[in-house]
Amino acid sequence: MFDFFKGQLSDVIEWNEFREDMIFWKWNNDEVKKGSKLIIRPGQDAIFFDQGKIEGVFKDEGEYEIESEIVPFLSTLKGFKFGFNSGMRVEVLFVNTKEFTVKWGTKSAINIPTQQLPGGMPIRANGTFQFKVTDYVKLIDNIAGVKDNYLVEDIRLRITSILDQLLMKWITKEGKDMFNLQANSFEIGKGIQEDLDMQINSDGFEITRFTIMSFNYPKEIQDMITKSASHSMIGDMNRYKEVAFTDAISEGKSEGGNTATDMAGMMMGMNMAQEMVKGMNQNNSSTPQSSPANNGNNAIPNFCPNCGNKTSGMNFCGNCGHKLA
Known part of the structure; x- marks a missing residue:
């Protein structure tokens, strides 16, 4: 991780084991020696602080000389001068700047309280x-x-x-x-x-x-919501009844038949019977009625009952003049 032992002076301040799931990581070596460097990688901010107080925040990625490029900008440590054999005590917090x-x-x-379900x-x-x-x-x-x-x-x-x-x-x-x-x-x-x-x-x-x-x-509630939504989209009661019948038949096929299925079948049979009667009535009303001249005793005979001559559909016999109808 870092090439130093406790009590030694560090050459480089960096977060070289950067993790995407780490929000911050604190570098807290005892001292930084003269000539050391700070490395800031993309997506990182470096915060120098001492005893909980922020001394400086550095945001631009790159490599910086601690003595010449960092220390002069530290708020309370900028007057610090490195000694030949001494170092500067500092803590650096590296922050992951991503969202x-x-x-x-x-x-x-x-369990959300609701009036429809007392238990929530x-x-x-x-x-x-x-x-x-x-x-x-x-x-x-x-x-x-x-x-x-x-x-x-x-x-x-x-x-x-x-x-x-x-x-x-x-x-x-x-x-x-x-x-x-x-x-x-x-x-x-x-x-x-x-x-x-x-x-x-x-x-x-x-x-x-x-x-x-x-x-x-819960599945039972979701099924109820789905069915309610489908019915509300139908718009009229006739379509609603058709969907209800279809639902009942589908349930009957999957469950081996029940009262709902029988009722649905009976209702559909009644509807079909009504349609058949309606169609028959329409056919009867459209069939032309026979003329009175062709019904019962008023029908013209094919031959004259008086002389036996063929009548040819006329009201009087063409041979003897007998009234035929």
């Missing part, structure tokens, strides 16, 4: 949040003063320890629709972000974003 993204999820279901609605949720270091003074005063390093996992544990209470607070705030929480996820997330920011801001951190990816209901 960290952390996944979160409820470990167990949260068991809900799980998951998402992500982003944070970064914004105040080096607070960071050193409250954390770096007593710790040599700090991990993203440390922040995640702090956040998740209070997340359940914040979810309950913002879900129940102003009577949110318990069966459509996803529609209010942005508003709920913004409220939680503000509360979390207050929790960690005192230590020099800022929650830059809090996102709820999804709310998860």
Whole structure:
């Protein structure tokens, strides 16, 4: 890690075992000797501090001579002169300047109070949040003063320890629709972000974003929500009944038949019978009626009953004049 032993003077101040999941790392060798260098890599800030007080912050990546390029800018140590055989006592905090993204999820279901369910609605949720270091003074005063390093996992544990209470607070705030929480996820997330920011801001951190990816209901509740949504999209009762019949038949096929299936079949049979009767009535009304002249006793005979001559469909016999109809 560093090429020195305790009590020796260091040639280089650097964070050469940089980790993406490490928020800061503290270099705290006893002394820095004359001619030593500071190396700042991309995504790092180097903070010189003494007894908890910040002496200087260096942000630009590169390699710097401690005596000529660093010491003159230190607030209280700029008058320090290196002795030939002595060194300068200093602590340097390397800070990861990136914005960290952390996944979160409820470990167990949260029972949210609701009027529809006296025992509460068991809900799980998951998402992500982003944070970064914004105040080096607070960071050193409250954390770096007593710790040599700090991990993203440390922040995640702090956040998740209070997340359940914040979810309950913002879900129940102003009577949110318990069966459509996803529609209010942005508003709920913004409220939680503000509360979390207050929790960690005192230590020099800022929650830059809090996102709820999804709310998860128990299977029975989710099935009810899905069916309710599909029915609300139908729009009219006739279509609703058709969907209900289809649902009943599908359930009957999968479950081997039941009362609901029998009822659905009976109702569909009645509807089909009504359609058949309606069609027959329409056919009867469209069939032309026979003329009175062709019905019963008023029909014209094919031959004259008086003389036997063929009538040819006339009302009087063409041979003898006998009235035929």
